[in-house]
Amino acid sequence: MATSPAHSPDGVPARARPGAALSTSDLHVRYGEFHALKGIDLAVERGEFVALLGPSGCGKTSLLRTIAGFVHPAHGTVVLNGRNVAGLPARERNIGIVFQSYALFPHMTALENVRFGLECRKLPRGEATERAQRALALVGLSAMAERRPKQLSGGQQQRVALARAIVIEPDLLLLDEPLGALDKQLRVQMQTELKSLQKQLGITAVFVTHDQEEAMSMADRIVVMKDGSIVQVDTPERLFQEPKTGWVCDFVGGGNLLRGPLEPLRSGVLQLELAPGSVIHVRGEGSPQAAVQVPFDKVALRPAVNDGLTVKARRFLGATLALEIDSPLGTIVAHVPPEEGAAYPVGMRVHASADMAHCRLVTVE
Incomplete structure (x- = not known):
């Protein structure tokens, strides 16, 4: 069954918000007989940090991968900055992505990893190097530019992956449980740093997490998903204090x-x-x-x-x-x-x- 349209803070349905940085309308994804996404309507405003939260198998990763272009929907639209990109390959969407595994090239230095996406876009080597150095400086890794991934800690590798994602100046930043491989103390530190950097750059970001505490501490709004549908979209405060259903209350630990x-x-x-x-x-x-x-x-x-x-x-x-x-x-x-x-x-x-x-x-x- 399809969800009803998700609403933004001013109550306007997502599909009626052409000015949003990202919007999906009646988005359906199937894997054979399995209906992974069931009519997803969602709008993400420019500069907003939105979390996709839900239990395993709820559809949050399928939604992120569909937005990224790795999965093509059976029906519906994905609109990025006013352009329907549902039929475009991932490389043509200008989206930065950070994975939980970081996916760094082990034979490349930190600088080369960050510069790689710019070289794929045919930027001159000098300009690509300068932009990569600036991105590493933003994440506090200028001194680590010549180190390879195996010479970096988990947190440093995560920063390199983030620098690689933002160096292309993406229209949208997608984060697929980017902090899941870190220990608790470092994860909390990186939550603060990641949110601060996102606000500093004004990047629109969507991140997937199954960690309620992480979503509550980082997101401007949280999209709670269950069985391929959106069950509530709200600020962390409203979601915690005013869950719409008993299931949401239990899942977010609302009491x-x-x-x-x-x-x-x-x-x-x-x-x-x-x-x-x-x-x-x-x-x-x-x-x-x-x-x-x-x-x-x-x-x-x-x-x-x-x-x-x-x-x-x-x-x-x-x-x-x-x-x-x-x-x-x-x-x-x-x-x-x-x-x-x-x-x-x-x-x-x-x-x-x-x-x-x-x-x-x-x-x-």
Whole structure:
């Protein structure tokens, strides 16, 4: 089934935005009988950093490869700066690409790797060398220009791959899980550097990731995909705070999703009882498909005397302590400061609640 048109921040459908740097319309991709992309409508504004986020097999890499020109759609358009490029080979799209594997030529120096794309475009050697040197300077690798990939660290190889992608002055930069091969500390550092460089150059960028935290920290907007379709496009803040469905809430870690009998309390307010003494209030109208979203850090706990819920596990997360609370509606997770969590050992009985301002109804498929 095709998705409904994805909307930009001003609410205008993607297919109605001819001024976008990149737009796709009713894009379908098939691999034999497998329907990988099911009517993708998406618009990316000039200078925007957009993440394609979703579980394995959701279609995010197929979408990136279709935009790049490595995969040709069965139906639909890919418009780059006002030109439909769906039928053009990858080399004619002026798109820079960075892969997770970096794909550097091992027999070439860093400078030669960066210069390669310019030489393929028949630029004079002197001009190509000068532009390659500038690109290496932008990523902080001027001193490594004569080293070959095996003489560079993983982070340095990633920078060379990035310099090679931007040296051609692309209309669009595509990044296919470019930081996935790095250790956590270096990955966080490169997230900051990559986002800073992208904004400095004003390049329109689309990157694929399965890491929710990476998408949240880097993207201007996040495209959440599932089963070949787009299920939500939003800023990281709105996606986390206002997921459109229960699946999105679970996938992005938006909080507890509590499903149970919703009883009218007063006009426009519903009550969800977790157990005697543990009640959640939420604004809205009840329906069989509705569940209550409660952010992990908004769950309030207090000791219970006889009844109540039970603390069944504790996980130290550094700045916070995650308490897992057993309830008739399933496990409730509460993120609390470690000093507060010290008062709630495993086995203790507690009551749980949340401020209504932080709770909302979401649709559960």
